[in-house]
Amino acid sequence: MKLVGNWNYPTPVRFGAGRISEIADACAAAGIAKPLLVTDRGLASMEITTRTLDLLEAAGLGRAMFSEVDPNPSDKNVEVGLKVYRDGGYDGVVAFGGGSGLDLAKTLAFMAGQTRPLWDFEDIGDWWTRADPAGIHPIVAVPTTAGTGSEVGRAGIITNSETHEKKIIFHPKMLPSVVICDPELTVGMPTFITAGTGLDAFAHCVEAFCSPHYHPMSQGIALEGMRLVKEYLPRAYEDGSDLEARAHMMSAAAMGATAFQKGLGAIHALSHPIGAVHHTHHGTTNAVCMPAVLQFNREPCESVLGQAAAYLGIAGGFEGFCAFVDELNASMKIPRTLTELGVVDPDLDALTRSALNDPSTGGNPVEMTYDNTRALFERLL
Numbered sequence: 001m002k003l004v005g006n007w008n009y010p011t012p013v014r015f016g017a018g019r020i021s022e023i024a025d026a027c028a029a030a031g032i033a034k035p036l037l038v039t040d041r042g043l044a045s046m047e048i049t050t051r052t053l054d055l056l057e058a059a060g061l062g063r064a065m066f067s068e069v070d071p072n073p074s075d076k077n078v079e080v081g082l083k084v085y086r087d088g089g090y091d092g093v094v095a096f097g098g099g100s101g102l103d104l105a106k107t108l109a110f111m112a113g114q115t116r117p118l119w120d121f122e123d124i125g126d127w128w129t130r131a132d133p134a135g136i137h138p139i140v141a142v143p144t145t146a147g148t149g150s151e152v153g154r155a156g157i158i159t160n161s162e163t164h165e166k167k168i169i170f171h172p173k174m175l176p177s178v179v180i181c182d183p184e185l186t187v188g189m190p191t192f193i194t195a196g197t198g199l200d201a202f203a204h205c206v207e208a209f210c211s212p213h214y215h216p217m218s219q220g221i222a223l224e225g226m227r228l229v230k231e232y233l234p235r236a237y238e239d240g241s242d243l244e245a246r247a248h249m250m251s252a253a254a255m256g257a258t259a260f261q262k263g264l265g266a267i268h269a270l271s272h273p274i275g276a277v278h279h280t281h282h283g284t285t286n287a288v289c290m291p292a293v294l295q296f297n298r299e300p301c302e303s304v305l306g307q308a309a310a311y312l313g314i315a316g317g318f319e320g321f322c323a324f325v326d327e328l329n330a331s332m333k334i335p336r337t338l339t340e341l342g343v344v345d346p347d348l349d350a351l352t353r354s355a356l357n358d359p360s361t362g363g364n365p366v367e368m369t370y371d372n373t374r375a376l377f378e379r380l381l
């Protein structure tokens with residue numbers, strides 16, 4: 001089967017090996033004449049980035065790049081990036097990289113023409129209506145990992161540098177105008193990034209599937225996303241040049257982010273404050289949290305995850321599903337505890353308060369309280 005397609009769910013996606021060659025045309029389709037390519041420091045000097053800049057320059061679109069992006073991007077990154085963007089007179093962004101680069105780029109495009117401060121647009125109630133839609137600049141998204149699915153999302157996760165909390169900045173127009181999913185761009189990923197990002201996609205699918213909210217389309221997408229991760233993440237991990245596996249993992253990442261319109265849960269509610277305070281890798285943190293959260297949600301999820309196990313060809317229902325997760329983590333050298341992940345001397349009270357303030361709590365099948373959430377953190381240590 002030829003793994004190439006043009007999709008429009010939830011936004012136009014140009015999917016297939018080699019399609020980074022269409023970057024200039026994608027900018028034209030988005031109405032961008034002077035783009036700023038936004039990526040992270042690690043990608044800034046890599047060949048895939050310089051080749052993309054070459055393509056933009058050859059098309060007369062300039063060669064501008066901003067890469068002062070932390071692994072967990074902060075309001076300080078936004079402040080510096082906005083100055084570069086506005087001073088340079090850019091009219092759109094090419095969001096290039098993993099979740100950190102994509103989230104920062106989308107936030108810059110969103111804030112480009114706003115006059116209110118960043119935190120006025122946190123994903124609370126209808127705060128997004130405070131934004132001036134005309135001040136939101138277009139985005140072309142080019143993921144280089146297969147995990148967050150931020151390329152098909154309407155939000156950016158930004159860390160408040162004063163409170164050390166991750167906040168979600170949301171607006172419907174933060175959805176990229178055009179996405180290029182080129183699995184060739186992911187071939188050079190290190191194995192630990194392949195594992196962490198892939199398990200992030202899996203966590204998105206699992207939590208969306210278990211969320212009690214009603215969204216049948218997301219339910220089906222989450223289930224098939226889990227299957228793609230089960231089948232192809234081990235292959236991508238073992239052989240980074242397996243282009244078929246890389247392609248299916250890019251699909252799984254986009255599917256996870258599309259599916260979690262239905263909701264996330266305790267995995268993300270726990271991992272967001274851990275990442276914000278202890279600077280751990282988001283996807284890997286999700287993977288560490290997943291086994292304990294599955295047990296935490298056992299009563300309402302036993303049947304639904306039993307159905308998932310049957311679809312995935314996993315014997316043993318809920319217990320079999322949990323055993324599969326444990327085995328998958330172990331096969332990819334995922335730490336078993338937060339302590340092994342590098343979380344030292346955590347302030348459990350502060351982490352618990354932050355977790356309960358996270359929007360992801362609303363999608364968890366079991367109501368999260370101070371006591372049971374703190375106990376979850378203790379179990380993970």
